Amino acid sequence: MLYAVFMSRALPSSPQPQEPLEPLQLMQTGPEADEPCLRADAARNRARLLEAAARLIAEHGVAGVTMEAVAAAANVGKGTVFRRFGDRTGLLTALLDHSAKRLQADFLSGPPPLGPGSPPLERLRAFGTAVLHRTAEQLDLQLAAQPEPTRRFTHPAFGSLHMHTTVLLRQIVPGADCELLAHTLLASLDPALIHHLTRQRGMPMERLEAGWLDLVARVTGTDRPR
Amino acid sequence: MLYAVFMSRALPSSPQPQEPLEPLQLMQTGPEADEPCLRADAARNRARLLEAAARLIAEHGVAGVTMEAVAAAANVGKGTVFRRFGDRTGLLTALLDHSAKRLQADFLSGPPPLGPGSPPLERLRAFGTAVLHRTAEQLDLQLAAQPEPTRRFTHPAFGSLHMHTTVLLRQIVPGADCELLAHTLLASLDPALIHHLTRQRGMPMERLEAGWLDLVARVTGTDRPR
DNA sequence: AAGCTAAACGGACCTCGGTCCGGATCGTCC
DNA sequence: GGACGATCCGGACCGAGGTCCGTTTAGCTT
Numbered sequence: 001m002l003y004a005v006f007m008s009r010a011l012p013s014s015p016q017p018q019e020p021l022e023p024l025q026l027m028q029t030g031p032e033a034d035e036p037c038l039r040a041d042a043a044r045n046r047a048r049l050l051e052a053a054a055r056l057i058a059e060h061g062v063a064g065v066t067m068e069a070v071a072a073a074a075n076v077g078k079g080t081v082f083r084r085f086g087d088r089t090g091l092l093t094a095l096l097d098h099s100a101k102r103l104q105a106d107f108l109s110g111p112p113p114l115g116p117g118s119p120p121l122e123r124l125r126a127f128g129t130a131v132l133h134r135t136a137e138q139l140d141l142q143l144a145a146q147p148e149p150t151r152r153f154t155h156p157a158f159g160s161l162h163m164h165t166t167v168l169l170r171q172i173v174p175g176a177d178c179e180l181l182a183h184t185l186l187a188s189l190d191p192a193l194i195h196h197l198t199r200q201r202g203m204p205m206e207r208l209e210a211g212w213l214d215l216v217a218r219v220t221g222t223d224r225p226r
Numbered sequence: 227m228l229y230a231v232f233m234s235r236a237l238p239s240s241p242q243p244q245e246p247l248e249p250l251q252l253m254q255t256g257p258e259a260d261e262p263c264l265r266a267d268a269a270r271n272r273a274r275l276l277e278a279a280a281r282l283i284a285e286h287g288v289a290g291v292t293m294e295a296v297a298a299a300a301n302v303g304k305g306t307v308f309r310r311f312g313d314r315t316g317l318l319t320a321l322l323d324h325s326a327k328r329l330q331a332d333f334l335s336g337p338p339p340l341g342p343g344s345p346p347l348e349r350l351r352a353f354g355t356a357v358l359h360r361t362a363e364q365l366d367l368q369l370a371a372q373p374e375p376t377r378r379f380t381h382p383a384f385g386s387l388h389m390h391t392t393v394l395l396r397q398i399v400p401g402a403d404c405e406l407l408a409h410t411l412l413a414s415l416d417p418a419l420i421h422h423l424t425r426q427r428g429m430p431m432e433r434l435e436a437g438w439l440d441l442v443a444r445v446t447g448t449d450r451p452r
Numbered sequence: 453a454a455g456c457t458a459a460a461c462g463g464a465c466c467t468c469g470g471t472c473c474g475g476a477t478c479g480t481c482c
Numbered sequence: 483g484g485a486c487g488a489t490c491c492g493g494a495c496c497g498a499g500g501t502c503c504g505t506t507t508a509g510c511t512t
Contacts, residue, residue: 078493079471153418177433181437211410218445303461305461
């Protein structure tokens, strides 16, 4: 199978100075508006690269995904890989993009309890378990795709999760510092943490799920679901 | 000034396979038991290296701390740096070691409200603010010293913080999954997060502090301090 | 004091991420 | 269809982390 051979906005963003950012803007979620207008050859190469990367992962694991190897496997110059994806993180992220977009669509406009229609508290509960499972499925890739600490939270995909969590929280505990609380909640779903707990400490996923529900209950001051 | 020219256990640990770990054992906190028995020349070089690294940081910032540069500045071979500290993370961690040990001593046996003598809830509150401030002070170094995601939570220094948090939590909310809750609490003190919130989003430290107190209150189901 | 061994040393070497720029291509406009 | 400019391509190049192994040395033993 080959992952996302389309989508993802991650181009060689400029160095991004360390000035305070304005409040997060909502992510564009439209399935279009992506692939702005790549030249034909560029688009073809992009597809080849993603396919090659996916193949390499399947064969040698994430560690085998070397920028040079990917370039070679796609019959493309190394420079091309960087031009297209910016850096290794960008490439790996692009691989996750399909699933990320799907999750986003699910909680923004999918069926309850994840999507609108359920009360916020239930949506929040469902959100956590959904993220938890998605992360567990793609653990290796998620781990490898994690950017350096300085950029972890500026990543658009993260921004989307944070925004959603904040909005839900505001409906449940209007008086609280929901932006901060959202960070706390999301931190407990961090791929690195999940990796540690499940693979290094041997915790079963059920315990993590229960932990999430418990955490939500405590933080929102509500009862745990039966 | 030059940081810790002694202490720190970080040697070229073997690759550490991905098998589940047994429950965290308590950290040794004795000021001795460190520096197991380094040969004279090794000890001398170690000190030189740490001093050189500290100087480089002062002059060119953390980014200027290149393994080769440190080696050169200390009049030592590059191999020696790696032999002593394992990798860059190890070197940077050694630089933080002094302050880490001090914090640890403070909450293990220092005066209240951090140390024993205060009720657990107050100790937990104080613990968070202490960590928060220490991290904020050494942000750049802390950030650079952060190991790759796979090792973030196996690091002894982290283990110590986690253990302490867990123990306090158990006294406050005996019924809960304190091990998991501790992870959540600690995650909200993560250097990367603090960096993001303060430097990229411009939040004042007071807000983070308030956030910690609020979080502790919610998680433990107690009231916020006046 | 001489000898011996485990430990430490040093720097050549390798890999991999990332950059750069001369040259090839696409797509468009006359 | 020809020509022009923006975009893209490719691979040589660089820097930094990390490894390796032949050589040196501290410190104990006899």
